[in-house]
Amino acid sequence: MAEPPEDGPCPRQTVRQGDGGRxxxxxxxxxxxxxxxxRQGDVVIATKQLPMGRSAANIPRTIGDRISALQGYPIDLYQIHQPWGFSSVESEMREMAKLLRAGKIRSIGVSNFSARQMTRAATALRAEGIxxxxxxxxxxxxxxxxxxNGxxxxxRELGITLIAYSPLHAGILTGxxxxxxxxxxxxPLPRKAMFGRARDLDRTRPLIHELGRIxxxxxxxRAQVALNWLINFYGDTVVAIPGASRAKQAEENAGAQAFRLTEKELGRLEELSR
Known part of the structure; x- marks a missing residue:
């Protein structure tokens, strides 16, 4: 499914859809x-395969439905949604490699993989020349x-891009x-569970104040500043995909990357976010 709205903009021309909804x-x-x-090529479309309760053999079984549903738009990035499948990471990557070689997807990614799991996936794909x-x-x-956590x-060592979901921390960083x-x-309950205590709001108030000042x-x-920090602080390694539920939020996309924070501003936000 798409990322939930975060009351903030989404940089980059990327459209992501998820694993549900048939x-x-x-x-x-x-x-x-x-x-x-x-048109094709104007956006990057990414979707996911949810491995929970499934084996690697399920990966090629469902790809045709996704391709058909996209009505001619390509799957630019196909991701294994979680490292929780019945099959090994290596088996999953072998099936993903088959899809890529068959021209059904254009690139392969994962989601919520640890450093070790990411290394296993990358190693398995490199054995396939991918x-x-x-x-x-x-x-x-x-x-x-x-x-x-590595x-x-x-x-950075493997040359893998990290796609940052919830880059506004469920809207908390909008202030x-x-x-x-x-x-x-x-x-909603998920947002409360992520960040719902008054003392947490007090603890992070200096950071929110600095976001507002900048x-x-x-x-x-403030959301645009928080996103700009994220896409610049880590260099080329990190891109961001916050959700949006209103046109106004989507219209802010370009504004989040139409400027660049100074090194002093990046450092000040880094210090306050520790």
């Missing part, structure tokens, strides 16, 4: 793109786990819950 999300996406006059191109993991100013170092703490009580200086939003 192809309905892919059909809706293709219909929307065609209606908007978007590179693993992406690992989708949570990264944002309030979740920098990749710096401690994922960032491994991705809306700091401005109105009562809004947290009205938020945003005011540029005439932008």
């Amino acid at each position: 192809g309905e999300s892919e059909r809706a996406l293709a219909t929307g793109l065609r209606t908007a006059g978007v 590179e693993l191109v992406a690992d989708q993991v949570q990264i944002n100013l309030l979740n920098r786990t990749i710096e401690r 994922v960032l170092d491994t991705a 809306r819950f700091h401005d109105d703490p009562a809004a947290m009580r009205r938020a 945003a005011d200086a540029y005439g932008l939003s």
Whole structure:
């Protein structure tokens, strides 16, 4: 499924759909793109295969339905959604390699793989003469786990792009819950579970304040500053995919990458986010 709305913009011209809906999300996406006059090559389309309760043999069985649902738009990136399948990572990568060689997908990625799992996947694909191109993991100013668990170092070593989901930490980095703490009580349960305690809002208030100060200086939003930090702090290794539920949020996309934070600003946000 697509990332949930985060009340912020989404940089990069990437359209991502997920594993559910029996192809309905892919059909809706293709219909929307065609209606908007978007041609092949104007966007990058990524989708996922959910391995839970399935073996690697399931991978080629469902790809035809996805291709059909996309109505001529290609699958630019096909990802194994979680490292929880019945089959080994190596078996899954061999099946993915077959799809790529058959021209059914254009590149291969994974999601929520650890450094070790990512290395296993990359090694298995290289034995097939193919590179693993992406690992989708949570990264944002309030979740920098990749710096401690080896994922960032491994991705850089292997030349793998990290796709940051929830780059606004479920909307927390927009500052809306700091401005109105009562809004947290009205938020969906997953958001509360991620970040729902008043003391957490107090703890991160200096970071949100600095995001606001920088945003005011540029005439932008706190969300755009948080996204700009993310896509610049890690260099070419990280790209971001926040969700959007309104046209206004989508229209902010370009603004999130139409400027660049200074090294001092990047460093100040890094310090406050520790």
